[in-house]
Amino acid sequence: MSNSNGVEFMTQELFRVGNTMRELVGTLASASHPSLSSKIDFPSVVQRDETYITLDMMCACAAGKEIYLVEPKKGAWEVRDVTPRRHRYRSLALFGVESVPYLAAGYSSGIVVINLREREQKKVNVEIAGRAENVAFSSLGVIGSGLDTLLLAVHPLVGFINVPLARFLHDDVVTVNRSNVLLPPSTERKWLSQIRSTTEGVYVSHERDILHTDASLRPFDPILSFPAMVCCFDVKEREVYCGTEGGIVYHNSTRLCRTAHPVISAVQAGVYEGREGVFFQGKKRSAVYFTDGDKIMPVSKSPLDTVAGFHMGTTSFVLEKNLTSDHYELTILGNESRIVIPVQGKGRVLTVYGGDFNEC
């Protein structure tokens, strides 16, 4: 008997077995047995809804070449070093897949994806990024769920790319080429594009514009244009909050305020101390502009030099440099609390990212 006949023979055997066992199950199901009869009916496989399991509130900050994770443990905030490999990390994103928290960190020529619960790291090599000095992934985002999760990233030399994280299933390192580039880089390298992924789609800042696309990531439509370059922005319930060159903060196309310190590196809309406001962070200060009045409330206090921060829900995380000790401190501001955590890393702090994030 040839091999192909052999395969046919075994296939017939399998069908015979399958039919027999199916018949057995059918007989069991139709019998009058009180416990089995109505039950063995092979209902459709209903997947348990695990989509919206809330992960713990976490904050990640990159200080120099180190990455720290700040998370609540037994009622206190705990800082742990999660540095994967010593690169200069310029962008971070925290996200969850099937209840597992991950941190993506972008550097000059790649992105590392760290499983925060297990000993596991994955790496995206971006060959087209080259090894340019002082240029790195400026922003990361995530869209989709489960194995359909897409990592979004923007790099001044590469542009906007997406990486399907399912590619990690068979390989710990995936290499990205030009086919993954969805949007070319800005012509002015110093203006770094930013990404915000939401349930309504993905928003990207590109020079003076904010672009929007749906989950298919095509096409990118300009939805807002500003008179100056966009430094940073936030999107909440389709409302865009934006900080531009010159220190002007916008709500959609309406000018909200002008900051005293013009360089803005973070704008976030949320509820701060029970009041709706827009958190923004200038070069040496962070503050909240309350939308119910024209009041700007500073968040950081001298002699601390605010270098990065974000605001989420009722909590703000502000990373500051103590000018006296030359060490960094992470200030966590809740409604009625102010906790200061020393961060060991030295060097220029580049980014901080986090929040009470849900399954993506």
Place this chain on the structure above:
Amino acid sequence: MARKSLGIIGKGHVVKRFFSDMAVKDYTAFAEQFAAVYFYNYGYLTDDDFKKTDEFRTVEKRVESLASSVGEDVELTVNVRGSSTTFVDFFAGCDVILDASEGYVPGRLKRENKFEARPGSLYELAVKFSKGEEVSPSGLDWRRDYDQYCVENDNTTDDHKGRIPMNQSDFEKHWQSALEILCIVNEVHRQFPIGRRMLLSFPFSADILVERGKQLSQVVREAHALPTYITVVNEPCMAATVLGSLAPAMVPYLVACTGFDVERLNMIFNDTYRAEKERAGYRDFVLRVRMKGFHDDGVMIPLIVPERKEDQSILAEVLLALDFSRLYSYLKDQVQSYFQRYDAATTSRQVSNALYNTILAAVQSRGKCFSLLPRLPASGLSNGYFHQNVDDVQGMFLVGNHKFRNGKVVADE
């Protein structure tokens, strides 16, 4: 890395043997992955009563010895958790559950490591059915088996202290249920031989599987994350089918442990065709083939295709001069009568190996959404998992090659 918890239902031969093999096999990876082993207290008045059993004490000693051999700072504890009214405590506290339970078999007696049937018992009927004898269940009386059960499960004796025995009414229900399923399976078996396990084991475990399935359907709503559930209850694929049909949410996490069949098949295959391998120039090459179907004599299908596609030409060269249908029939016969070829210690060790590999791959995959485990194709697993029908959403648990991803089964292409 967060260390996990292993839950165990049952404390019979399979469980004892699994932990006894710690003395001869390297269980370091097990100790690195697990921080706790929990036994489910399914039938003792208190946890302390369970802990006083010989089986629990033996496992406790083995685990203590393993933990100390791996390192002073390695903490691995054994404890008892949950009860029939608090199954959720056990379920929610475990990352991987091994179900090695078995229903009471009326009339089955153990004599010198072999099972015998007491004349006039339900088990004797099952044995006769398995031999193809035309017998009728009429004349059998559950009361005679119950009398024997009471003698065997007297909880006033030291051996069964603290045990909650079935009352007469529960015993009668269990007996009647087993008889009914036995007769149904036998009807099908007469037309197409299925095998011994579906007659000698499954009917006696079916009602506790149904009960467990109902429990699972309740507790999946309360648990934060669902555990991987590995069943070795005979027949494992049918056991998983019953559990999965009652608790559909568990289907992706359910595994019927049958990996020992393919291990036996590969040993027999490489032993038997040693000369053919040498003639083709592959004396030291280990041929690995696959298994399909169920873990029972008539429905166990050796697949004489290589585990790895690249080995196809080697397999073709080795088998060049052999008649395929004879080869297939020989291997099928040999693998289903493995107990004639190997001693009990070897076959038990094969079961422990298959369990160890499955438990380890399952636990290593948990918390990892973007990895398939085990990683190497050569160390892939062969177990029963849910095969969905092509034309609808229904299906059955059948043996096949698979891996794990975040505690869920992923079929190998």
